[in-house]
Amino acid sequence: MADPIVVAAIPERTMGAAPTTAHPAHEPRDDVRWILGDKGPRDITDDVCRPLGRRPGRGWWAAFLVALAMLGVGVASIGYLFVTGIGVWGLNRTVGWAFDITNFVFWVGIGHAGTLISAILLLFRQKWRTSINRSAEAMTIFAVMCAGIFPLIHMGRPWFGYWVFPYPNTRGPLWVNFRSPLLWDVFAIGTYFTISLVFWFVGLIPDLATLRDRATGLRRRVYAALSLGWSGSARSWKRHETVSLLLAGLATPLVVSVHSVVSFDFATSVLPGWHATIFPPYFVAGAVFSGFGMVLTLMLIARKVMGLEAYITKKHVEMMCKVILAMGAIVAFAYATELFMAWWSGNPYERFAFLNRAFGPTGWTYWVMVGCNVVIPQLLWFRRVRANLAVVFVVTLVINVGMWFERFVIICTTLQRDFLPSSWADFSPTLLDIGTFVGSFGLFFTLFLLFCRLVPMIAMAEVKAVTAHQPKADDGKGGAT
Amino acid sequence: MDKAHGVDFAHANAYYDAEQVPRPGHFYLPVACQHCRDAPCVKSCPTGATWTEPDGIVVVDYDWCIGCRCCMSSCPYGARHFNWADPSVPTEAFNPDTHFLGNRPRGRGVVEKCTFCIQRVRNGRYPACVEVCPVGSRKFGNLLDPASEIRYILEHKRVFVLKAELATHPRFYYFYGS
Numbered sequence: 001m002a003d004p005i006v007v008a009a010i011p012e013r014t015m016g017a018a019p020t021t022a023h024p025a026h027e028p029r030d031d032v033r034w035i036l037g038d039k040g041p042r043d044i045t046d047d048v049c050r051p052l053g054r055r056p057g058r059g060w061w062a063a064f065l066v067a068l069a070m071l072g073v074g075v076a077s078i079g080y081l082f083v084t085g086i087g088v089w090g091l092n093r094t095v096g097w098a099f100d101i102t103n104f105v106f107w108v109g110i111g112h113a114g115t116l117i118s119a120i121l122l123l124f125r126q127k128w129r130t131s132i133n134r135s136a137e138a139m140t141i142f143a144v145m146c147a148g149i150f151p152l153i154h155m156g157r158p159w160f161g162y163w164v165f166p167y168p169n170t171r172g173p174l175w176v177n178f179r180s181p182l183l184w185d186v187f188a189i190g191t192y193f194t195i196s197l198v199f200w201f202v203g204l205i206p207d208l209a210t211l212r213d214r215a216t217g218l219r220r221r222v223y224a225a226l227s228l229g230w231s232g233s234a235r236s237w238k239r240h241e242t243v244s245l246l247l248a249g250l251a252t253p254l255v256v257s258v259h260s261v262v263s264f265d266f267a268t269s270v271l272p273g274w275h276a277t278i279f280p281p282y283f284v285a286g287a288v289f290s291g292f293g294m295v296l297t298l299m300l301i302a303r304k305v306m307g308l309e310a311y312i313t314k315k316h317v318e319m320m321c322k323v324i325l326a327m328g329a330i331v332a333f334a335y336a337t338e339l340f341m342a343w344w345s346g347n348p349y350e351r352f353a354f355l356n357r358a359f360g361p362t363g364w365t366y367w368v369m370v371g372c373n374v375v376i377p378q379l380l381w382f383r384r385v386r387a388n389l390a391v392v393f394v395v396t397l398v399i400n401v402g403m404w405f406e407r408f409v410i411i412c413t414t415l416q417r418d419f420l421p422s423s424w425a426d427f428s429p430t431l432l433d434i435g436t437f438v439g440s441f442g443l444f445f446t447l448f449l450l451f452c453r454l455v456p457m458i459a460m461a462e463v464k465a466v467t468a469h470q471p472k473a474d475d476g477k478g479g480a481t
Numbered sequence: 482m483d484k485a486h487g488v489d490f491a492h493a494n495a496y497y498d499a500e501q502v503p504r505p506g507h508f509y510l511p512v513a514c515q516h517c518r519d520a521p522c523v524k525s526c527p528t529g530a531t532w533t534e535p536d537g538i539v540v541v542d543y544d545w546c547i548g549c550r551c552c553m554s555s556c557p558y559g560a561r562h563f564n565w566a567d568p569s570v571p572t573e574a575f576n577p578d579t580h581f582l583g584n585r586p587r588g589r590g591v592v593e594k595c596t597f598c599i600q601r602v603r604n605g606r607y608p609a610c611v612e613v614c615p616v617g618s619r620k621f622g623n624l625l626d627p628a629s630e631i632r633y634i635l636e637h638k639r640v641f642v643l644k645a646e647l648a649t650h651p652r653f654y655y656f657y658g659s
């Protein structure tokens with residue numbers, strides 16, 4: 001059985017991959033000290049596993065009960081919806097999609113940060129990802145689960161939802177239509193979910209083995225089964241690294257594709273305000289923006305509650321703020337481009353659509369969106385703001401709100417005012433709309449809280465590779481670059 | 482719509498007040514399914530529950546529709562309708578003479594639309610709206626038949642299609658009577 005310290009020490013050698021790295025030095029540079037204090041591998045294991053060994057505190061229980069209650073509201077709403085039909089939502093003939101698809105796009109967006117952090121930043125060899133990738137990936141998985149619910153329950157007959165899967169069947173000529181963007185969604189989200197889940201699990205294996213070695217009784221057996229007999233041998237590590245890199249390579253295009261495909265739901269239609277070529281990059285940037293917002297929101301809470309300040313440091317927050325700032329700039333640029341296109345194209349429909357967004361009956365949502373996504377994130381330009389975690393927390397909350405409204409604006413205001421004034425209609429959500437939305441948050445937080453309790457929130461093995469405490473780093477076999 | 486303005490949706494009254502019909506100086510522009518040659522709804526349906534029949538009628542199979550409303554969102558004419566509730570036709574009012582793709586009852590959660598009264602036109606009758614129109618302002622016929630009334634209209638009257646710029650190529654034409 002591997003000693004946890006052995007498990008920890010090996011990645012220093014294997015994480016680094018090729019010796020022809022761009023960084024000349026093997027020893028950690030001062031400016032890349034991502035973990036505070038002189039934490040050795042055992043400290044890291046202890047720090048990360050400690051909250052898992054303890055009984056959950058009152059705070060956790062309180063949060064869990066609230067999350068469960070929210071989930072209960074959601075389950076009840078969806079149950080009622082199934083029995084009664086989607087007429088219980090505030091939809092009408094004109095606004096056929098509102099909260100349902102808004103929530104879907106919102107949650108898919110939230111799910112973006114995880115894979116970006118774990119896959120793209122891995123390929124870019126960004127070491128700061130190690131402290132946050134585990135929980136960000138978990139959020140991805142949970143968010144995609146939340147997202148997946150909505151396309152299903154938004155159907156008039158959700159029990160036939162499986163008809164969107166192209167598998168040999170006995171239903172005669174019934175076969176999916178590959179030209180339909182909704183079908184592309186099925187593939188995009190299905191693939192994204194699968195790869196994210198596998199990637200997350202593969203990353204978890206060494207840590208699960210560490211937990212196995214620390215646990216006793218039933219827990220030990222469960223962790224032993226989940227860690228797939230991980231021995232911590234150099235061979236295992238090598239395989240593990242290869243698989244991780246391959247999965248990162250597979251996941252990277254998915255980060256871009258999944259929200260691009262979601263945007264096709266809209267971009268391939270003829271409706272003004274939707275029919276735009278900028279939609280895919282605009283959606284992807286927005287997704288990363290909102291995903292980082294959500295990751296940061298939860299991370300700021302988790303580091304405090306779980307005492308992980310040494311691992312999720314102000315520097316991490318700073319890096320994430322910078323990513324948010326960059327993505328926010330792209331989103332703002334996309335808003336401006338949309339307006340420019342509406343004006344410059346001379347297309348009266350487009351012009352009307354955007355005037356309606358800003359000054360129509362639900363114009364306030366547009367201004368909430370602009371305020372939350374464009375104006376307030378500009379605060380992050382200031383180092384002092386980025387260093388003030390309370391302010392960062394508020395800004396990320398605001399971004400979450402803003403990004404939800406962005407999707408609402410795109411979907412709802414466009415449908416409210418389509419080509420024929422005779423079919424114009426307004427939308428107002430019903431309690432069931434809100435209940436379902438609350439329920440999705442309940443599911444997300446329930447899963448996240450369970451995750452915090454059951455698996456290490458921080459990828460111990462990977463963090464050990466970037467800590468400044470590297471007793472065996474100078475063994476001539478390459479640093480953890 | 483105001484005759485002075487012509488076909489101008491921005492200045493038209495969206496509501497039809499049956500009490501006041503016909504109003505002098507105004508005309509009416511009903512919009513039903515346009516049976517587009519390049520129908521956005523057909524393209525966007527994930528299950529293939531809506532398609533174009535060989536004779537050009539765009540139909541929905543209510544058994545195959547899962548009610549995702551992709552077709553409704555993509556239709557620029559607002560021609561598709563969702564069934565929010567179960568049908569409530571009393572048994573004695575039920576028309577037993579139905580067509581699978583036409584006037585049979587549609588269950589809750591599926592989408593329906595104008596089918597050019599497929600149950601009638603396939604039996605050589607006019608769609609109900611054409612038959613019932615008291616002033617004969619609706620015409621229906623075979624576009625491929627050079628001797629048909631519809632071809633005469635297309636060749637001799639001022640004709641337009643709705644939202645031609647969207648390239649949906651409707652099979653539903655509007656013509657000026659005079």
Ligand code: SF4
Pocket residue numbers: 525526527528529530531541545546547548549550551552553591592
């Ligand atoms: S609502 Fe029915 S007909 Fe319309 S796109 Fe969905 S499955 Fe197809």
